[in-house]
Amino acid sequence: MEDKIFAMRDEALAQVAAxxxxxxLEAVRIQYLGRKGLLPEIMKGLRDVPAExxxxxxxxxxxxxxxxxxxxxxxxxxxxxxxxxxxxxxxxPTLPGRVIPRGSRHPVSLVIEEAVRIFAKLGFTVxxxxxxxxxxxxxxxxxxxxxxxxxxxxxxxxIEPDLLLRTQTSPVQIRVMEQTQPPIRIITPGRCYRRDTTxxxxxxxxxxxxxxxxxxxxxxxxxxxTLAHFARQMMGPDVHxxxxxxxxxFTEPSVECDFSCHVCGxxxxxxxxxxxxxxxxxxxxxxxxxxxKVGYDxxxxxxxxxxxxxxxxxxxxxGIPDIRMLYENDLRFLGQFR
Ligand code: PHE
Numbered sequence: 260m261e262d263k264i265f266a267m268r269d270e271a272l273a274q275v276a277a278x279x280x281x282x283x284l285e286a287v288r289i290q291y292l293g294r295k296g297l298l299p300e301i302m303k304g305l306r307d308v309p310a311e312x313x314x315x316x317x318x319x320x321x322x323x324x325x326x327x328x329x330x331x332x333x334x335x336x337x338x339x340x341x342x343x344x345x346x347x348x349x350x351x352p353t354l355p356g357r358v359i360p361r362g363s364r365h366p367v368s369l370v371i372e373e374a375v376r377i378f379a380k381l382g383f384t385v386x387x388x389x390x391x392x393x394x395x396x397x398x399x400x401x402x403x404x405x406x407x408x409x410x411x412x413x414x415x416x417x418i419e420p421d422l423l424l425r426t427q428t429s430p431v432q433i434r435v436m437e438q439t440q441p442p443i444r445i446i447t448p449g450r451c452y453r454r455d456t457t458x459x460x461x462x463x464x465x466x467x468x469x470x471x472x473x474x475x476x477x478x479x480x481x482x483x484x485t486l487a488h489f490a491r492q493m494m495g496p497d498v499h500x501x502x503x504x505x506x507x508x509f510t511e512p513s514v515e516c517d518f519s520c521h522v523c524g525x526x527x528x529x530x531x532x533x534x535x536x537x538x539x540x541x542x543x544x545x546x547x548x549x550x551x552k553v554g555y556d557x558x559x560x561x562x563x564x565x566x567x568x569x570x571x572x573x574x575x576x577x578g579i580p581d582i583r584m585l586y587e588n589d590l591r592f593l594g595q596f597r
Contacts, residue, residue, distance in 0.1 A: 260308065260312060260315075260316050260319075261315055261316055261319040264301065264316070264319040264320055264323055265319060265323070267291075267297065267323065268322070268323040268326055268327065271287065271290075271291050271323075271327050271330075272326065272327065272330050274287045274290075275287055275327070275330045275331060275334050276330075276334070278334060278338075280338070281335070281338055281339075284331060284334055284335060284338065287331070288331055291327055292324070292327065292328070298320065298323065298324055298327075301316075301320050302320060305317055305320075363593060363594055363595075363596050363597045364596060364597075365585075365593060365596070366573040366576075366577055366579070366585060366593075366596050367466055367569055367570065367573055367585060369573070369596060370493075370569050370572050370573045370576065371448045371466070371468065371569060373493060374446070374448065374468050374489070374493065374567075374569075374572075375446065375448065377488075377489055377492045377493060378446045378470065378489070381444075381485065381488075382444050383444045383445060383446045383470065383472075384444070384445055384446075385445070385446060385447065385448070386431055386434070386435050386445040386446075386447045387431065387447055387448075387449060388425075388428070388430060388431035388434045388447065388449065389425075390424055390425060390449070390450050390452070391418065391422060391423075391424060391425075392422070392423060392424070392425040392430045393421055393422060393423075393430075394410075394417075394420075394421045394422070394423055395421065396430035396433045396434065397423055397425050397426060397427070397429075397430045398410055399552075400430070400433040400549065400552040400553070401429055401430070401432075401433065401508060401509040401549060402508045402509050402546050402548045402549055402552070403508040403509065404508070407508065409426060412454075413454055414426070414453060414454050415453070415454065416452050416453075416454060424451075424452035425449075425451055425452065426451055426452060426453050427451055427467060427469075427566055428447050428448075428449045428451060428467040428468070428469035428566055429469055429509060429564070429566055431445075431447040431449070431469055432447075432469060432471045432509075432545075432549075432564055433549075433552070433553060435447075435471065436471075436473070436549075436550075436553035436555065437553050441473040441474055441475075441555065441560050441562075442473060442474040442475075443471055443472065443473040443474075443562070444471075444472050444473075444474075445470070445471050446468055446469065446470045446471075447468070447469045447470075447471075448466065448467070448468045448469075448569065449466065449467065449469075450464065450465075450466055451464075451465055451466065451467050452464055453465075457582075457583065458582075459529075459580070459581045459582060459583070460530075460532075460571070460574075460582055461582065462570065462582050462583070462585075462586065464586075465568060465569070465570050465582075466568070466569035466570060467566050467567060467568060467569060468566070468567045468569060469564070469565070469566045470485075470563075470564060470565045470566075470567075471545070471562060471563075471564045472485075472562055472563050472564075473545065473555070473560055473561070473562030474560065474561075474562070475559065475560060475561070476561060477544075477560075477561045477562050477563055478544075478561070478563075479512065479514075479543075479544055479563065481563060482514075482542055482543075482544070482563035482565065483502060485563075486500060486516050486540065486542065486565060487500045490518050490539075493572060493576065494518060494521055494575070494576060495521075497519075497524075498518055498519055498521065499518070499519035499525065500516060500517070500518055500519075501516070501517050501519075501536065502514045502515070502516055502517075503515045503516075503517070505541065505543075507541055507543055508546070509543075509545070509546050509549050509564070510541075510542065510543025510544055510545060510546055510563075510564055511543060511544060511546045511547075512543055512544060513541070513542070513543035514541075514542050514543055515538055515540070515541055515542070516538075516539055516540040516541075516542055516565070516567075517536040517537060517538050517539060518536070518537055518539045518572075518575060519535060519536060519537075520534075520535050520536060520537050520575055521575040521576060521578070522574075522575055522578045522580075523535070529580055530574060530575065530578075530579075530580055531575075537571055537574075537575050538568075538571070539567050539568060539571055539572060540565045540566060540567040540568070541565065541566050542563065542564065542565035542566070543563065543564065543565075544561060544562065544563055544564075545561070545562040545563065545564050550562075570582050570585055573585065577596065
């Protein structure tokens with residue numbers, strides 16, 4: 260009799276182990292412990308068991324009941340905690356994974372990263388300055404007189420009498436030279452602001468990369484060589500670079516640097532306004548008066564500086580016909596740059 264009870268207990272515990280859902284488990288409980296279940300039946304039957312066996316059988320039945328109750332409780336916890344897959348449909352390792360939509364770098368960021376990489380190999384390190392700049396560093400220290408048209412309210416976002424949204428990254432030159440002695444070799448990528456009317460190639464908010472190299476006997480040839488090298492690294496070996504004489508208050512002599520249009524290969528198109536060239540950078544030899552402002556000895560040191568438009572580079576590098584596409588954040592457009 261006891262053996263039969265133990266066999267029944269083992270069978271019941273096996274059913275508990277095999278249960279996959281709470282409902283399975285409940286069915287096992289009802290089968291053995293329910294009002295009409297097998298255990299109450301055994302208890303009822305105890306009356307008919309010969310007196311000398313009764314204690315042993317009773318004990319076996321109690322032991323069965325305890326073991327089963329404990330088993331049910333444990334299994335219930337496991338199912339509830341979800342720590343086994345049994346509660347849901349079985350895990351299918353052959354199903355394809357869920358595709359997580361992946362973002363992409365913005366073309367402006369891509370060009371900045373690439374430029375930093377190219378200049379880093381030439382020994383340039385990155386310096387940064389604030390978007391909100393003093394009039395002194397954005398203009399005066401750069402030898403730009405008060406009557407210069409770029410100071411006008413039509414061209415510059417003035418915030419306070421001596422505070423403005425920088426119109427160029429050139430004030431970072433001043434910040435670095437105020438704090439460091441030559442030799443200096445830095446680039447500074449950053450945002451600039453001008454009261455420009457937006458069109459296909461102009462935006463009131465754009466980005467520049469400024470470069471500054473100051474040491475003994477830096478020459479205009481160094482500047483040309485560096486910008487030409489940069490152009491080839493950034494655009495590929497076919498790009499042509501040309502320099503035109505220009506004027507900036509803070510460089511003397513000054514040049515403007517054009518890259519051949521990558522979109523049409525120099526034949527003329529909408530992006531280059533049919534000229535085959537795109538103006539990419541202003542540059543020149545640092546004016547001795549700027550060195551004077553930061554306390555450098557202009558007899559001892561020379562330097563070159565340049566400021567490049569990042570959006571312009573992105574446009575010819577990726578064939579983007581309108582600068583506004585860079586700011587509309589249309590994911591169908593941005594998703595193409597991976
Ligand atoms: N800051 C000038 C501009 O925004 C570019 C420039 C930088 C020119 C450095 C010369 C030297 O147009």
